[in-house]
Amino acid sequence: MTALADPLAPAPAAPAAARPVNRARRRAQILHHIVLIFGVLLMCGPMVVTFMSSTWDPVVIHSEGLQLGYGGKFLETYETVLLKGGGFTGEITGTLMLWNSVLLGLGFAIGKIVISMLAAYAIVYFRFPFASLAFWVIFATLLLPLEVRILPSYEVVQRLGMLNSWSGLILPLIASATATFFFRQFFRSIPDELLEAARIDGAGPFRFFVDILAPLSKTMMAAIFIIMFVVGWNQYLWPALMTTDESMFTIVRGIRQILQVWIGANIPDYNQALALAILAMAPPALVVLVFQRMFIKGLVETEK
Amino acid sequence: MTVTLDAAANAAANAAVNAPASAPANAPVIAAAAAPAASAEPTLVIDGAVKRYPNGAVAVRGVTIEVGQGELVVFVGPSGCGKSTLLRMVAGLEDITEGEIRIAGRRVNEVEPAERDIAMVFQNYALYPHMTVRQNLAYGLKNRGTDKAEIARKVAEAAAMLQIEDFLDRKPSQLSGGQRQRVAMGRCIVRDPSLFLFDEPLSNLDARLRTQMRLEIRKLQRRLKVSAIYVTHDQVEAMTLADRIVVLNGGQVEQVGAPSEVYARPASTFVAAFIGAPAMNLIPAELAGGALRIGAEAVPFAAPPAGMAPGFVTLGLRPEKARVVPQAERAGGLPFTLDAVEELGASRLLHGRAAGADVVTAADAALPIPQGPLALHADPADLHFFDAVTGTRL
Ligand SMILES: Nc1ncnc2c1ncn2[C@@H]1O[C@H](COP(=O)(O)OP(=O)(O)O)[C@@H](O)[C@H]1O
Ligand SMILES: [Mg+2]
Numbered sequence: 001m002t003a004l005a006d007p008l009a010p011a012p013a014a015p016a017a018a019r020p021v022n023r024a025r026r027r028a029q030i031l032h033h034i035v036l037i038f039g040v041l042l043m044c045g046p047m048v049v050t051f052m053s054s055t056w057d058p059v060v061i062h063s064e065g066l067q068l069g070y071g072g073k074f075l076e077t078y079e080t081v082l083l084k085g086g087g088f089t090g091e092i093t094g095t096l097m098l099w100n101s102v103l104l105g106l107g108f109a110i111g112k113i114v115i116s117m118l119a120a121y122a123i124v125y126f127r128f129p130f131a132s133l134a135f136w137v138i139f140a141t142l143l144l145p146l147e148v149r150i151l152p153s154y155e156v157v158q159r160l161g162m163l164n165s166w167s168g169l170i171l172p173l174i175a176s177a178t179a180t181f182f183f184r185q186f187f188r189s190i191p192d193e194l195l196e197a198a199r200i201d202g203a204g205p206f207r208f209f210v211d212i213l214a215p216l217s218k219t220m221m222a223a224i225f226i227i228m229f230v231v232g233w234n235q236y237l238w239p240a241l242m243t244t245d246e247s248m249f250t251i252v253r254g255i256r257q258i259l260q261v262w263i264g265a266n267i268p269d270y271n272q273a274l275a276l277a278i279l280a281m282a283p284p285a286l287v288v289l290v291f292q293r294m295f296i297k298g299l300v301e302t303e304k
Numbered sequence: 305m306t307v308t309l310d311a312a313a314n315a316a317a318n319a320a321v322n323a324p325a326s327a328p329a330n331a332p333v334i335a336a337a338a339a340p341a342a343s344a345e346p347t348l349v350i351d352g353a354v355k356r357y358p359n360g361a362v363a364v365r366g367v368t369i370e371v372g373q374g375e376l377v378v379f380v381g382p383s384g385c386g387k388s389t390l391l392r393m394v395a396g397l398e399d400i401t402e403g404e405i406r407i408a409g410r411r412v413n414e415v416e417p418a419e420r421d422i423a424m425v426f427q428n429y430a431l432y433p434h435m436t437v438r439q440n441l442a443y444g445l446k447n448r449g450t451d452k453a454e455i456a457r458k459v460a461e462a463a464a465m466l467q468i469e470d471f472l473d474r475k476p477s478q479l480s481g482g483q484r485q486r487v488a489m490g491r492c493i494v495r496d497p498s499l500f501l502f503d504e505p506l507s508n509l510d511a512r513l514r515t516q517m518r519l520e521i522r523k524l525q526r527r528l529k530v531s532a533i534y535v536t537h538d539q540v541e542a543m544t545l546a547d548r549i550v551v552l553n554g555g556q557v558e559q560v561g562a563p564s565e566v567y568a569r570p571a572s573t574f575v576a577a578f579i580g581a582p583a584m585n586l587i588p589a590e591l592a593g594g595a596l597r598i599g600a601e602a603v604p605f606a607a608p609p610a611g612m613a614p615g616f617v618t619l620g621l622r623p624e625k626a627r628v629v630p631q632a633e634r635a636g637g638l639p640f641t642l643d644a645v646e647e648l649g650a651s652r653l654l655h656g657r658a659a660g661a662d663v664v665t666a667a668d669a670a671l672p673i674p675q676g677p678l679a680l681h682a683d684p685a686d687l688h689f690f691d692a693v694t695g696t697r698l
Contacts, residue, residue: 193430196397201444201491202418211443215434 047281054078054274061270073271081275089246094279097251101233102283104169104250108232109225111174116224117217120183121209125195135184142177146238154241164245173238179224186220187213222294230284251280345409346370347499347531348394354402355389355555363389365555366403371499374529376522380542381552382578387535388503390552394533395424395501408498418447423492424501428508429484431476431491437463438472441490455494462493465524482513489524500525500532506541518544539579543567551575569688573695576620576688582653585626587661588692589619598659604636606684612698620688626665627681628654630674637679645673 049066056071082094122128123135146153153172162168190213198208214221236252243249255276288295348371355364363386371377379387392398394405396417405412412420431440441459450458463469466486476484485505492500502521506514522545525532536542542549543563551558551566551574559571570576576584590597591608598619608614628640638658646653652669655662658680665680689698 191428191430193426193428194432196392196395196417197424197426197430197432197491198443199397200395200417200422200424202447203443207447212432212434218434 047278050274051278054271054278056271058267058270058272061274062267077271077275078279081272081279092246092249092254094251094254094276096247097249097254098279098283100248101250101252101280103166104235104239105229105233105283107166107170108173108235109228111170112176112179112228113221113224115174116176116179117183117214117221119180120187121213123180123184124187125205125208135180138175138177138180140177141175146173150237150241157242162242164243164248166248169239169242169248173232173235176228179228182220182224183217186217190216219294219297222291222297226288226291226295229287233284251276255280346372347375347408348533349406350390350394350403351406352403353390353393353400353405355386355393355398356401363555364393367552367555367557368403369550369557369560371531371533374531375547376525376532376534376545377548377550378534378536378542378546379550379552380536380539380578381558383537385552386555387537387552389555391424391501391503391533391535394420394499395422396420418444420499421497422499422501423495423497424503425485425488425492425505427504429476429488429505431484431487433476436473436475437468437479437487437490440476440487441494444491444495458494459490462490465493465527466490481509482517485509485517489521493524493528498531500530502532502534504536505534506536507538514541521545539581543579549579551578553578569697570620571697573618573620573690576690580622582623582664582666584688585619585621585623585661585663586690587619587621587663588616590614590616598638598661601638601659603638603659605638605681606687609689612689616692617698618690618692618695620690621663621682621686623653623664623666624651625682625686626663628656628665628667628674628678629681631677631679634679634681637681640678640680642674642678 049068052068052070053061053066054077055074056067057073060071061067082098085091085093119138123131157163157168157172160168162171194212195208198212203211233250234252235250239248239250240253255273348369350367350369353364353367354362356362365386367390369377379390381387389398393400394407396412396415400413407420407422432443435443438459441462442455445455445458459472460469463472466489468483468486468490471479471483471487476487479487488505505521506517509517518541521534534541534545536545546563548560549563549566550560553574559566559575561569566575566579570579570584573586577586587598589603591612591614593614594608596603596606596608596619603619628642629637631637631639640656640658640663642654642656644655646655647669650669651666652673654665654667654673656665656678657663663680690696691698
């Protein structure tokens, strides 16, 4: 807050005049902080409750409800969740599911970036018949989300014999109208002279893409990577349909699965389910935290 | 300074350029005449070039120009007259609808920009923002497969020439406008092209820097003895830089000539109004009965030139050639009413009316502003006559 307020501070005026201004500003700051703290509580409260509860014995959770204090069983619970085989086959661990989610998230995000950059490159920089029609057709697919076309998609993947494979899980999802649109807008904002200078410098279409367009798109790629990684990570319906092999389960699916299977005992392992939920939430949150600066840069700043 | 022109360049030019490294640098570079050798093959020939854009707009309507060895030709004209289009056709960035362009005797209509042996400075510099200055300079050479040591040597040489050595590891965003301008020129120099192309390279700079860079471009071009085309809408830039000026209007050439020639004998009212500031006074007049008339009044200080047919003409008179004097001091002038005075420092502009026409005159600011009833005088030799309809010089 102070960092924000300081550059705006008026040049040192007469001290008498400055004082009421300072007081007004202080009051505004306090108000701002109250609003911000409220927002933080709203966002973090459920996470904290989930985490705290996951460190308690399931019996306590069952009888006394969710906990706000630390229960002392952090290590046992998380060790069990991460390393103990579970599921129908008894072979799937939390670590494996996390790894699967990372694979899906990465494949999903990287695939989308590659495909949509190439598509946008073709649309913006190459003159071919019906280029803008092609773009709008791609754009129109936004009207057909996965849920709408899930049956035909399943059919196609199944016919190709790609069920229970990573390629079957990832490839059908990586065409992205949204990312193509973002890259198209970005490429269009790059001055034509840059392409012309590169042409004079002897860069062909491939060199221009690799040496100039791709490095310039770095922040844009980071922004899209974050969004798409989180989207990929959170996929539920599609992996549930495409993979029946438990060794390919993602963590988002695993939460439900584990709760369901382990319900055999008298008291469900609430603590483990909650721990899984925390594990499922942490990596996307980390990605956002780490890439946050680039993300914002990608959206607001242009290095041209 | 060992700038080697391409094989196509003639031997004489090569001999001059390859002189001992220090000599050209010490020589009085501005004084060294460009003097395009008449016998040398022109670096560039534009032969009947026409550009029709896909939307039907015709930006260039049959232009024929030659640029000699080591010559700096300025394309000047108002915005939208097709200067950039013509330059970009030379660079290979626009297709040529009709006509032919030859660089060093080779037809280049179908040749890729990189293969044309040209280099270009863009208005917004078009530096690669993610590369350091060094990488910017080296990029073209790298793409040509020049070896590393050679690239390093050329970059160092160009950087020294442009005094940008200290910025070689900065990104363009960390440079001032003038420094970016130098980098853009450096990118051209390292390529040793036979033709430099400049598209309004100074228009993003402030007035002072513009004057300074203008001079530097001039010196540099002289020093490298590379032919160059310089596009601008600023007639001052054109006058100060050019060996020859090409005045363009509506996609056509109005006049080609040395700056002094274009100034002294404008070929049309368009050129007359465009070259020189303040612009030449253009006054509708009539040649009748052996006298020159403006409206109803005979112009006492000018008789129609011998052999000129009677009829309507446009009379041209440069403000700096017109004098406003109190009627009491000198007889025979055209009555002049002073409306406004503009001070320019060294000189002042007197705006007024004479015989119903608006007239601007420039006078030395050291002289007092004339008072009382005034009259306009001019030397008959300073009058220009243009066809009233076509605007061409008579
Ligand atoms: N890509 C284009 N498509 C259609 N018309 C164009 C295009 N580029 C320029 N023009 C037109 O061609 C004319 C000359 O443009 P230009 O060469 O840029 O002028 P200048 O550089 O002299 O200001 C203008 O009338 C302009 O509108
Ligand atoms: Mg232009």
